[in-house]
Amino acid sequence: MTTQTLPAAPAPAITEVPPAAARPTLLRDIGLAVAAVALLVLLRLLWPSPALTDFGIRVAALAIFATSLNLLAGYTGMVSFGHGMFFGFGAYCFGLIMQRLALPLPIAFLATIVATALLALVVGAICIRLKDIYFSFITLAFQMLIYSLIIAWVPLTGGDQGLQGGIPRPPFLGINLGNAVHLYVFAIVMLAACLLAMRHIVESSFGYTLRMIRDNADRATFLGIDVFRVRLVAFVIAGVFAAIGGMVMALFVSGAYPEFSNWTMSGEGIFMIMMGGLSTFIGPTAGAIVLSLLNDLVTRRTEHHGLALGFVILLFALGLKKGITDFIADWFRARREAAGARKAREHAA
Numbered sequence: 143m144t145t146q147t148l149p150a151a152p153a154p155a156i157t158e159v160p161p162a163a164a165r166p167t168l169l170r171d172i173g174l175a176v177a178a179v180a181l182l183v184l185l186r187l188l189w190p191s192p193a194l195t196d197f198g199i200r201v202a203a204l205a206i207f208a209t210s211l212n213l214l215a216g217y218t219g220m221v222s223f224g225h226g227m228f229f230g231f232g233a234y235c236f237g238l239i240m241q242r243l244a245l246p247l248p249i250a251f252l253a254t255i256v257a258t259a260l261l262a263l264v265v266g267a268i269c270i271r272l273k274d275i276y277f278s279f280i281t282l283a284f285q286m287l288i289y290s291l292i293i294a295w296v297p298l299t300g301g302d303q304g305l306q307g308g309i310p311r312p313p314f315l316g317i318n319l320g321n322a323v324h325l326y327v328f329a330i331v332m333l334a335a336c337l338l339a340m341r342h343i344v345e346s347s348f349g350y351t352l353r354m355i356r357d358n359a360d361r362a363t364f365l366g367i368d369v370f371r372v373r374l375v376a377f378v379i380a381g382v383f384a385a386i387g388g389m390v391m392a393l394f395v396s397g398a399y400p401e402f403s404n405w406t407m408s409g410e411g412i413f414m415i416m417m418g419g420l421s422t423f424i425g426p427t428a429g430a431i432v433l434s435l436l437n438d439l440v441t442r443r444t445e446h447h448g449l450a451l452g453f454v455i456l457l458f459a460l461g462l463k464k465g466i467t468d469f470i471a472d473w474f475r476a477r478r479e480a481a482g483a484r485k486a487r488e489h490a491a
Contacts, residue, residue: 171341175334182330186323195326196394201427201434202329203391206336207407208414211384215412215419217344218376219356220270223408224285225384227265230403231288232258232385233392237305238298240332247314254389256383262381263374270373282405286386289403304399308328309392319393329390333427341423343379352376417458419465428467 186194207229214220235257239250269280292299300306311319319325343349351372355362359369392398401407410433411426419428436454440447458465463471 146318153459168342171338174276175338179330179334180400183327185441186326188286192322195322195386197434197438198326199329199390199394201430202333203387203394203426204410204414204434205333205427205430206387206390208411208418208430209337209340209423210380210387211408211411212415212420212423213340213344213352214379214384215415216425217349217356218352220373220377221278221282221412222269222380223405224281224283225380225411226405226407227281227288227393227405228258228262228381228384229411230292230386230398230400231261233398233402233408234299234305234388235385236389237309237392237398240309240311241305241307244310244312247312247319251386251389258385259378259382262378266374266381268375270370270377281409283327285403285408287404289400289405292365292400292403299398299400302400305392305397311393311396316355325393329394332386332390336386337427340383344423348375413455415465416455417465419467419469419471422465422471423468425465425467429465432466466471 178261182198186198210228211225212224214222214225232254236250239245239253239394240247265281265284269277269284272280293302295301313319317328319328334394342482344352351362351367354365355367355369355372363369388398388402391402413457414429414433415426416429417432419425433451436451437447438449440487442451
């Protein structure tokens with residue numbers, strides 16, 4: 143697809159669903175998630191730095207957002223330029239619920255998820271009827287509509303000053319998200335849970351249906367798959383996870399700002415996918431870490447941070463043409479193939 147801005151992930155002409163035994167088991171993935179959470183919490187205990195705490199929370203929010211975007215771009219072949227609308231909507235909706243209704247935090251979370259799903263359903267029902275670059279630009283149009291509403295609706299959203307007054311964070315189940323350490327652990331747990339859920343979505347039969355539609359939508363239609371409905375479900379799922387990332391960010395900054403719904407937010411999501419890797423599930427998370435590090439380091443050393451970041455992004459997009467995890471995956475694949483060829487020669491000898 144020459145009109146898309148992201149490189150297509152390598153895929154066969156026909157996506158075959160592997161046998162159930164070949165898929166990652168739920169128990170193994172849960173074990174990896176628990177181990178990762180424990181390691182990150184231990185890191186915070188050994189290095190009790192406020193900078194590390196803030197960095198971990200920011201990366202968690204951005205990684206959830208970038209991985210949700212990759213559900214569309216990498217697995218479904220739909221590059222959305224407006225995915226940031228759900229990140230911003232989640233932040234604002236959650237903040238307003240907590241400020242105006244003073245609901246328990248878990249109820250506010252669930253209410254925001256339902257509201258985002260409804261928004262994504264309406265927007266997706268319109269956008270998915272278009273293809274390729276037209277889909278990308280109409281999602282951008284909807285994002286700018288949401289952004290304009292946020293700017294214009296000053297009594298509700300605070301306009302260009304953002305949601306003022308802070309977000310109440312009443313304790314629940316012994317968890318006090320007003321405490322930075324509790325918020326760090328909460329953000330890491332949310333990241334692990336969201337990645338685990340998205341991992342099993344893409345490895346399910348539904349996920350392989352998405353790949354089939356990405357590879358050849360006409361073939362999928364011929365096989366009896368309702369392509370529009372499957373794409374719409376994927377669009378809603380991705381929007382919901384983006385909103386969760388927005389809620390985590392809103393808790394971190396204790397507010398919501400128009401930049402969360404601006405086109406630059408969607409651009410950052412695409413950059414994270416490109417730098418981390420489009421063809422690996424963990425790629426967007428790696429990209430979130432790299433982009434956050436670059437933002438922090440470059441901002442400290444030069445006032446022309448936009449120019450420096452642009453150069454790095456161009457290096458990945460035009461020079462390397464792959465993300466970090468793509469290179470790592472290719473290296474391991476080459477080693478396995480070399481080892482297999484060596485064993486075959488030994489067996490033949």
